[in-house]
Amino acid sequence: MAAVASQAHIRLQSATSLAPALEVRQLNIRYDQRTVLSDVSFQAQSSQLIGIIGPNGAGKTSLIKAILGLIPSTGQILVAGQALAKRSRKVAYVPQISAVNWRFPASVRDVVLMGRYGQLGWLRRPKKADYALADAALEQVNMQDFAERSIADLSGGQQQRVFLARALAQEPDVLLLDEPISGVDVPTQEVILHLLRDLSSAGRTLLVTTHHLQHLEHHFDALLCLNQCLIAYGPPTAVMTREVVEATFGRSLVLVPSAERIILDCNHGNCTEKQTLINRDGSANN
Numbered sequence: 001m002a003a004v005a006s007q008a009h010i011r012l013q014s015a016t017s018l019a020p021a022l023e024v025r026q027l028n029i030r031y032d033q034r035t036v037l038s039d040v041s042f043q044a045q046s047s048q049l050i051g052i053i054g055p056n057g058a059g060k061t062s063l064i065k066a067i068l069g070l071i072p073s074t075g076q077i078l079v080a081g082q083a084l085a086k087r088s089r090k091v092a093y094v095p096q097i098s099a100v101n102w103r104f105p106a107s108v109r110d111v112v113l114m115g116r117y118g119q120l121g122w123l124r125r126p127k128k129a130d131y132a133l134a135d136a137a138l139e140q141v142n143m144q145d146f147a148e149r150s151i152a153d154l155s156g157g158q159q160q161r162v163f164l165a166r167a168l169a170q171e172p173d174v175l176l177l178d179e180p181i182s183g184v185d186v187p188t189q190e191v192i193l194h195l196l197r198d199l200s201s202a203g204r205t206l207l208v209t210t211h212h213l214q215h216l217e218h219h220f221d222a223l224l225c226l227n228q229c230l231i232a233y234g235p236p237t238a239v240m241t242r243e244v245v246e247a248t249f250g251r252s253l254v255l256v257p258s259a260e261r262i263i264l265d266c267n268h269g270n271c272t273e274k275q276t277l278i279n280r281d282g283s284a285n286n
């Protein structure tokens with residue numbers, strides 16, 4: 001009997017190890033009577049760093065929230081081949097900083113320890129091992145010297161790294177990050193993007209929403225282009241075609257890197273539309 005049970009366990013293990021780190025099947029999201037995302041299906045593998053792009057209102061945040069089970073949706077979400085409900089602790093979330101209100105007093109270490117609560121339950125106190133994991137997560141994002149500081153006293157970029165540490169303290173296999181490089185300066189963007197690459201190199205799967213189009217080719221393994229449905233999914237060089245960009249953003253744009261800025265320019269031969277200059281910090285000048 002024990003042999004049969006252990007064979008079944010081995011079969012389950014090999015089935016789940018072959019499964020993608022994350023699989024979304026025919027996902028539909030509606031708010032009230034309005035569909036905001038329809039029929040989205042894709043797979044993400046271990047060690048992949050995936051950018052989610054699309055215009056305002058495309059459904060990027062909604063996709064992340066649906067994967068986390070925070071909003072109702074239909075379809076299937078599988079984590080390592082199992083239903084999200086069984087593996088939810090293996091999926092961590094880093095919210096958009098602007099969506100978080102950190103006015104209540106909490107130290108950086110306390111915020112990072114919150115990443116352990118899923119494992120602890122609300123009534124159990126953190127143990128030595130939980131503090132060790134929280135401190136290790138702070139070191140990973142190079143914020144160990146700030147452990148005793150109040151989270152409210154940190155800059156946006158520092159807070160972003162603390163939220164990343166909180167997610168890491170959860171020991172996730174899949175990390176979902178909502179605009180982690182928005183609202184921070186260029187050097188901090190680079191620090192965060194390199195951190196994300198280190199995490200994916202260590203075997204994690206990362207899905208990252210971004211409006212910073214200039215980072216796409218250098219930093220992401222794959223892009224998921226959304227505009228109320230999945231327009232395209234694949235390596236940046238394959239995905240960033242004129243047709244896909246037009247279908248995603250509603251007009252044809254060419255990304256031209258220059259030393260100081262990226263020029264988003266209309267690609268129609270007879271179009272008189274003005275250029276949009278996107279600065280390296282992501283802000284736009286028309």
Ligand SMILES: Nc1ncnc2c1ncn2[C@@H]1O[C@H](COP(=O)(O)OP(=O)(O)OP(=O)(O)O)[C@@H](O)[C@H]1O
Nearest residue numbers: 031032036054055056057058059060061062063209
């Ligand atoms: N709680 C909600 N109730 C009703 N509609 C919502 C809700 N949250 C989002 N929406 C709508 O769903 C659509 C998709 O929003 P979502 O925030 O997912 O887009 P997004 O691509 O993340 O946009 P942005 O780039 O502006 O952050 C939008 O039209 C938005 O108005």
